[in-house]
Structures are given as structure tokens and as C-alpha cells.
Amino acid sequence: MSNDTNVDDPPEDTDSTGEATLEAEQSEQSQRDERESDGERSSSEAGGDPDVAGGDAEAGGDGDTASGGRDSDGDGGDEPIDEFRPGDDSSDEEIETVETVDDLGSSVDVDPGVEIDEENAEDDMLGGLMVDSTADIEVPDRLVDQVIGQDEARDIIIKAAKQRRHVMMIGSPGTGKSMLAKAMSQLLPQEDLQDVLVYHNPDDGNEPKVRTVPAGKGEQIIEAHKEEARKRNQMRSILMWIIIAIIVGYAIITGQILLGILAAGIIWLIFRYTSRGTDAMVPNMIVDNGDQRQAPFEDATGAHAGALLGDVRHDPFQSGGMETPSHDRVEPGGIHKANKGVLFVDEINTLDVRTQQKLMTAIQEGEFSITGQSERSSGAMVQTEPVPCDFVMIAAGNLDAMENMHPALRSRIKGYGYEVYMEDTIEDTPEMRRKYARFVAQEVERDGRLPHFTRDAVEELILEAKRRAGRKEHLTLHFRNLGGLVRVAGDIARAEDKEFTEREDVLQAKRRSRSIEQQLADDYIERRKDYELQVTEDGIEGRVNGLAVMGEDSGIMLPVMAEIAPAQGGGQVIATGKLQEMAEESVQNVSAIIKKFSDVDLSEKDIHIQFVQAGQQGVDGDSASITVATAVISALEDIPVDQSVAMTGSLSVRGDVLPVGGVTHKIEAAAKAGCDTVIIPKANEQDVMIEDEYDEMVDIVPCSNISEVLDVALMGEPKKDSLVDRLKSITGSAFEGSQSAVGAGGSSPSPQ
Numbered sequence: 001m002s003n004d005t006n007v008d009d010p011p012e013d014t015d016s017t018g019e020a021t022l023e024a025e026q027s028e029q030s031q032r033d034e035r036e037s038d039g040e041r042s043s044s045e046a047g048g049d050p051d052v053a054g055g056d057a058e059a060g061g062d063g064d065t066a067s068g069g070r071d072s073d074g075d076g077g078d079e080p081i082d083e084f085r086p087g088d089d090s091s092d093e094e095i096e097t098v099e100t101v102d103d104l105g106s107s108v109d110v111d112p113g114v115e116i117d118e119e120n121a122e123d124d125m126l127g128g129l130m131v132d133s134t135a136d137i138e139v140p141d142r143l144v145d146q147v148i149g150q151d152e153a154r155d156i157i158i159k160a161a162k163q164r165r166h167v168m169m170i171g172s173p174g175t176g177k178s179m180l181a182k183a184m185s186q187l188l189p190q191e192d193l194q195d196v197l198v199y200h201n202p203d204d205g206n207e208p209k210v211r212t213v214p215a216g217k218g219e220q221i222i223e224a225h226k227e228e229a230r231k232r233n234q235m236r237s238i239l240m241w242i243i244i245a246i247i248v249g250y251a252i253i254t255g256q257i258l259l260g261i262l263a264a265g266i267i268w269l270i271f272r273y274t275s276r277g278t279d280a281m282v283p284n285m286i287v288d289n290g291d292q293r294q295a296p297f298e299d300a301t302g303a304h305a306g307a308l309l310g311d312v313r314h315d316p317f318q319s320g321g322m323e324t325p326s327h328d329r330v331e332p333g334g335i336h337k338a339n340k341g342v343l344f345v346d347e348i349n350t351l352d353v354r355t356q357q358k359l360m361t362a363i364q365e366g367e368f369s370i371t372g373q374s375e376r377s378s379g380a381m382v383q384t385e386p387v388p389c390d391f392v393m394i395a396a397g398n399l400d401a402m403e404n405m406h407p408a409l410r411s412r413i414k415g416y417g418y419e420v421y422m423e424d425t426i427e428d429t430p431e432m433r434r435k436y437a438r439f440v441a442q443e444v445e446r447d448g449r450l451p452h453f454t455r456d457a458v459e460e461l462i463l464e465a466k467r468r469a470g471r472k473e474h475l476t477l478h479f480r481n482l483g484g485l486v487r488v489a490g491d492i493a494r495a496e497d498k499e500f501t502e503r504e505d506v507l508q509a510k511r512r513s514r515s516i517e518q519q520l521a522d523d524y525i526e527r528r529k530d531y532e533l534q535v536t537e538d539g540i541e542g543r544v545n546g547l548a549v550m551g552e553d554s555g556i557m558l559p560v561m562a563e564i565a566p567a568q569g570g571g572q573v574i575a576t577g578k579l580q581e582m583a584e585e586s587v588q589n590v591s592a593i594i595k596k597f598s599d600v601d602l603s604e605k606d607i608h609i610q611f612v613q614a615g616q617q618g619v620d621g622d623s624a625s626i627t628v629a630t631a632v633i634s635a636l637e638d639i640p641v642d643q644s645v646a647m648t649g650s651l652s653v654r655g656d657v658l659p660v661g662g663v664t665h666k667i668e669a670a671a672k673a674g675c676d677t678v679i680i681p682k683a684n685e686q687d688v689m690i691e692d693e694y695d696e697m698v699d700i701v702p703c704s705n706i707s708e709v710l711d712v713a714l715m716g717e718p719k720k721d722s723l724v725d726r727l728k729s730i731t732g733s734a735f736e737g738s739q740s741a742v743g744a745g746g747s748s749p750s751p752q
């Protein structure tokens with residue numbers, strides 16, 4: 001045998017030593033088991049345990065033939081395997097040592113690698129970054145340094161990596177949950193990595209043995225076993241041909257040629273049949289970390305039970321020498337491949353309850369046997385010894401995920417780790433804008449084919465990030481969508497063979513990459529125009545152009561109509577479908593004011609409210625409450641509403657107009673629909689980031705009180721003036737005090 005293999009090389013004396021290799025490994029395994037049962041160690045510590053590694057060396061070198069490949073002291077003795085690391089080999093010199101968490105502060109700020117004009121940083125869209133294009137910006141190597149915003153989540157990831165704690169990240173899609181999980185795997189120490197081998201168990205074929213060895217060692221063991229099997233087969237084959245030659249020779253001499261050929265055939269078959277057993281000696285390496293340069297990252301999102309927990313394949317030939325040995329059919333699950341690394345499960349609630357329970361056991365025990373997942377498969381008969389799965393779990397999802405997740409699993413994560421809510425927006429500061437410029441550089445580098453972005457193009461993207469935040473002086477943290485815009489803009493520039501992606505390309509990309517909701521909303525506006533449902537001229541009593549949000553980034557105009565009729569019994573608010581509740585609330589809010597300025601007794605009236613042509617979408621928040629209030633007051637007082645006005649805002653019982661979300665998209669929708677004036681809550685004034693093209697089309701009127709709303713929206717002096725005066729006298733300016741208590745909610749789940 002060649003001497004350049006390793007400590008596990010089987011000895012020269014093939015047959016006996018072949019057995020010896022396996023026996024030694026197995027006896028070492030059983031010793032280990034005994035030690036484990038004595039509480040001496042757990043399998044999760046196996047990687048660093050010199051006993052195991054030493055035993056391993058013993059196993060391989062049992063025939064005194066441990067080669068000099070790793071025997072650096074030249075004594076021909078056994079080198080303990082735990083001293084072997086992939087990096088030990090001179091051919092592996094280029095392997096970088098992954099920096100560990102100890103090299104990190106808790107909050108890392110990365111130098112963009114360019115000069116900053118501090119004086120003008122505040123006013124500059126790029127926060128004073130003195131660059132001509134993103135090509136001048138340095139992108140940090142480590143993923144954790146590329147994460148923008150989400151400071152709390154980032155600090156927790158760094159801390160959790162140090163302490164090997166589980167983390168649950170809840171938040172909107174595309175805010176960096178899986179990016180942070182990957183970043184964590186770069187922070188975990190690489191030295192702990194292990195290979196996992198599954199062996200045939202001669203005592204019980206249905207309970208394969210499991211053994212862990214330091215990363216890189218598994219490959220050598222497999223090679224040694226294969227070499228051993230090959231040699232044994234070679235010997236058998238020589239023996240077989242000698243016997244066949246003797247039989248054929250004898251047959252020729254005695255003239256019984258046919259009988260001789262038959263006998264030779266039988267001999268050949270017997271040898272073939274029995275030689276299969278030799279291959280069964282080769283272990284099955286189910287986790288191979290030999291080439292792994294960092295702790296493993298396993299994304300088990302949407303994985304079925306087998307992919308997550310491991311499986312044993314079905315064997316259609318279960319007897320007659322045709323069967324595949326059970327250890328060879330063992331497949332690892334994500335939990336096993338993530339051993340010593342990170343297991344990331346997004347939308348954790350989509351895992352079925354049984355799988356979540358098993359995942360819980362795996363987290364608790366740090367090891368989990370592999371068995372066939374399908375009851376009807378022959379794999380279900382097989383159950384391996386426990387396989388190590390000492391991973392850090394990062395569970396992710398949105399708020400629903402948390403509600404539907406197994407409470408005990410959540411408690412495991414919470415009890416042994418951290419929970420963090422991902423932010424949707426971040427304060428707009430010069431430093432942050434510099435990071436957003438770096439984000440563009442990161443995305444260009446990640447894609448690898450896009451032309452770098454000019455300064456103007458980056459400015460336009462940062463402006464879009466502001467716009468998408470829907471909250472004053474904030475930037476959106478929905479980076480996946482923003483990254484999508486970067487890619488579309490880059491693709492446009494690339495298609496035109498440009499050296500750089502320019503502002504014009506970003507503007508074009510914005511038009512092209514409209515969301516489905518935006519496309520629907522535009523289509524909706526067009527169709528309403530066709531049928532003349534959109535009224536944007538004259539005055540109509542009890543009809544108000546309300547505004548709503550569709551999806552995350554588009555607005556829609558939804559007229560509201562009110563009609564007052566004498567009540568049959570007690571007065572009621574009548575609206576259609578699910579909107580009933582919302583209409584009732586709005587009417588209740590306005591009723592206190594109505595009682596003060598009007599003699600009409602609302603309890604004697606039925607108030608009918610119709611959200612014209614509305615589906616359920618867009619009007620489930622309370623942003624339509626000033627719309628409903630205006631429609632009701634107009635119907636009650638018989639004063640027409642100017643149809644060129646659209647409005648959005650929430651109403652307090654005292655008549656204050658409170659802030660709402662999505663004003664930018666709503667204003668744009670009103671402009672598209674042909675309105676001249678849009679009433680918005682005063683508190684939302686700074687959230688307005690409409691595109692230039694709509695600037696000229698509409699007047700934006702911020703209002704803080706219902707009297708101001710009615711002053712703008714109603715027509716027909718002097719009736720209107722007297723109403724507004726009466727309202728002004730009864731509704732104070734309680735607003736100043738109340739607005740701070742209400743968040744704009746631009747990106748919160750419901751306020752629309």
C-alpha cells in the first residue's frame with residue numbers, strides 16, 4: 001500500500017487487518033459509548049476530545065502500519081488525529097483563518113474607504129461621501145459588516161455567536177434576517193467542525209453505528225476503507241481466476257468442456273455474490289466538512305421532515321444479497337449538516353407540529369437519531385445511533401409566524417437565546433446615507449455583472465429609500481425591494497452597454513418595476529375613468545373622494561358616500577360587508593362633534609355609508625375616518641363636497657386630524673385620478689415624498705382639525721362658512737398634544 005496516506009491506512013495484511021480496522025473503530029466506539037454513559041462526555045464535544053481522536057488513530061494504525069504521512073516525529077507511531085486539521089497540510093496553506101467573534105466589537109462601523117466632506121454632510125444626499133461612483137466605495141468582506149441598520153439584531157447576532165445561543169428574528173420580508181443568520185455562521189469558530197460517518201453494525205443491521213471525527217478526517221477514513229475493500233476484492237478475484245483456471249484446465253483434459261464452463265460460471269457467480277459484503281464495510285460519510293471554510297449554514301426553510309431531521313431511503317431489494325446495507329441508505333437532515341453551525345428556518349410556523357416537536361428534542365439533546373420518515377418504507381425499520389446536531393438555531397418569520405409556532409419551541413428559543421424584532425425604517429442621518437451608498441456598491445458587487453452607479457443614480461436611490469419609508473426623516477430598511485431596483489436599473493444600463501448606471505436608468509427602473517399592487521391600482525384608476533365612476537368636478541352632497549393604500553407601495557382613490565334617512569327604530573349606521581365596523585367607528589368619532597354643533601339627533605337617524613366599488617382592500621385602517629365624517633356632515637347639512645378634493649386622515653373624537661400611513665402613495669393616486677387638491681394630516685406633512693411629475697398636478701393641504709378639512713372640502717358659501725365657524729368654535733386645538741401619542745404607522749401592519 002502507498003505510504004502517503006494517513007494514520008487510518010489499513011495495514012498490509014489485508015484480510016485480518018481489514019477486520020482489525022473496523023473492529024478497532026467499533027471497539028473504540030463502544031468504549032466511547034461507555035464513557036458517555038458514565039457522563040464523561042457528550043457527543044457534542046466529540047470534535048475536541050483527544051480520546052476519541054486518539055482512539056481513531058489507534059483504529060487506523062492497529063496493524064502497526066500507521067504511515068508517515070502525518071507521522072511528523074518519524075517514529076512510525078500513531079499521531080493523534082485531533083492534531084490533524086485541514087490547514088495542517090501544506091497544500092491547504094491558502095486557507096484563511098476565519099476571524100472569530102472575539103475580533104468584533106459589539107457594534108462595528110465600517111470605514112467606507114473614501115473621504116467625507118463633513119461640512120456639507122448634512123445636506124448632501126450621500127452624507128458627504130466624496131465619490132464619483134459606487135466603484136470608489138469599499139465593500140467590507142464580512143457579511144456582518146455589510147448589514148445596514150438593524151443595530152439591535154446585529155448586536156444580538158454577535159453576542160449569540162459568542163455564547164452559542166438561539167435567536168428568533170421577527171419582521172418584514174427582505175430586512176436582512178437570513179443575511180444576519182449567514183453572518184452568524186461566519187462568526188462561529190471553524191475549529192470545532194466535525195465529519196460524521198455511519199458504519200454498518202454487524203450485530204444489528206438496522207441500527208447503524210455513528211462516529212464523529214475532526215473535519216477532513218472523514219475523507220481519509222473513507223479512502224482507507226475503500227482501499228482496503230479494493231485490495232480484498234483483488235485478492236478474491238485472483239483466487240477466483242485461479243480456481244476457474246484449474247476447473248477449465250481439468251475440463252479440457254477430461255473432455256468435459258460443457259460441464260467445466262458450467263462449473264466456472266457457478267464459481268464466478270459465488271465470488272461475485274459474496275464480494276458484495278466487502279463494500280458494506282465502507283462507511284457512509286453523511287456530514288463532510290472537509291472543505292468547509294466556515295461554520296456551516298443550513299437553510300431549512302420549508303424543509304419537509306426528511307430534509308430537516310434526516311431519512312433512511314427505501315430499499316426495493318431487501319434480501320437475496322441484492323440489498324443495500326442500511327448504513328448506506330442513511331441521509332442526513334438539515335439539523336445534522338448544521339452541526340457546529342447555524343440552522344436557519346424562515347416561516348417557522350409552516351413546519352408541522354410533529355416536526356417542530358422533534359426539532360425541539362434535537363435542540364435539547366444536541367443529537368438526533370436518523371430513521372426513515374415514511375412508515376411504509378423499509379427505511380422506517382432503521383434507526384441509527386444518535387447523530388450530533390449541536391447547532392445554533394435562527395428562527396425567523398413575521399408576526400403570524402410567532403402566533404402559530406409551537407409554544408414549547410418558542411420557549412426553548414426564548415429560554416436559551418434571544419428574540420429580536422426587525423426594524424422597518426431607520427433615521428435618516430448623513431452616516432446612514434453613506435451606508436446606503438455602500439449598499440448600492442454591495443449589491444453591484446454581489447451581482448457581479450451590473451455597471452457601477454454614478455453619484456446621481458445613488459442619490460435617486462437614496463431618495464427612493466426615503467420615499468419608501470413613508471415616515472418623516474427615515475429611510476426604508478426593506479432592502480430586498482431596494483436591491484431589486486438596483487438590479488433593474490443596472491440591467492437597463494447594461495443592456496445599453498453603459499459604463500455606469502445613471503439617474504435616468506434608476507428612474508426608468510422605477511417605472512418598470514412597479515409592484516403588482518401598483519399595476520392593479522393604475523389599472524383600476526383607468527377602468528374607473530372609462531366608466532366615469534371617477535368624479536373630480538363639481539360638488540356633490542354626501543360624496544367624498546377618500547384615499548387608501550394597496551399593498552405596500554401604491555395608493556388608490558375610493559369614494560365614500562353617505563345618506564341620512566329617518567330611523568325606523570333606533571338610529572343605526574349601515575355599511576356593507578366587513579366595512580361595517582370601521583364605518584361605525586368613524587361615525588361614532590364624529591358624532592360627539594355633530595351633537596355639539598347640530599340640533600339633529602343622530603339616534604333618530606339611520607346613516608348609510610357606502611365605500612363605492614371598494615373591495616376589502618385598503619380601507620381596513622382608520623385613515624378613512626375624516627372621509628366618512630366629511631360625507632356624513634355634508635349629507636346632514638346638505639352642503640356639497642368639492643369633488644376635485646381627495647382626502648386621508650384619521651379623526652379623534654375631539655375633531656383632531658391624526659396622522660396615517662402611506663400619504664405619498666395616496667397623494668400620487670389622487671393626482672393620477674385627476675384631483676386638484678389633497679387634504680392630509682398636518683403631522684404627515686414631512687412624510688410627503690411625491691415624484692416630481694405629480695408636484696405640479698396637485699395642491700397638498702395639511703390640516704390639523706376637521707373644521708379646516710371642511711373649509712377646504714365643502715362648497716357653497718355662506719352655509720359652509722357658518723358651519724365651519726360653528727365647528728371652529730367647538731373644536732379646540734387639542735391636536736398639538738395628541739399628535740405625539742399617535743405614530744404615523746407608515747409601515748406598521750395596519751394603519752392605512
Ligand SMILES: Nc1ncnc2c1ncn2[C@@H]1O[C@H](COP(=O)(O)OP(=O)(O)OP(=O)(O)O)[C@@H](O)[C@H]1O
Nearest residue numbers: 146147148173174175176177178179346479480483
Ligand atoms: N440590513 C440589510 N443590510 C444590507 N443588505 C440587506 C439588508 N437586509 C437585506 N439586505 C439585502 O436584501 C437581500 C435579502 O435579504 P434577506 O434574505 O436577508 O431578507 P429576509 O429578512 O431573510 O427576508 P425573508 O424573510 O423574505 O427571507 C440580502 O441578500 C441583501 O442583499
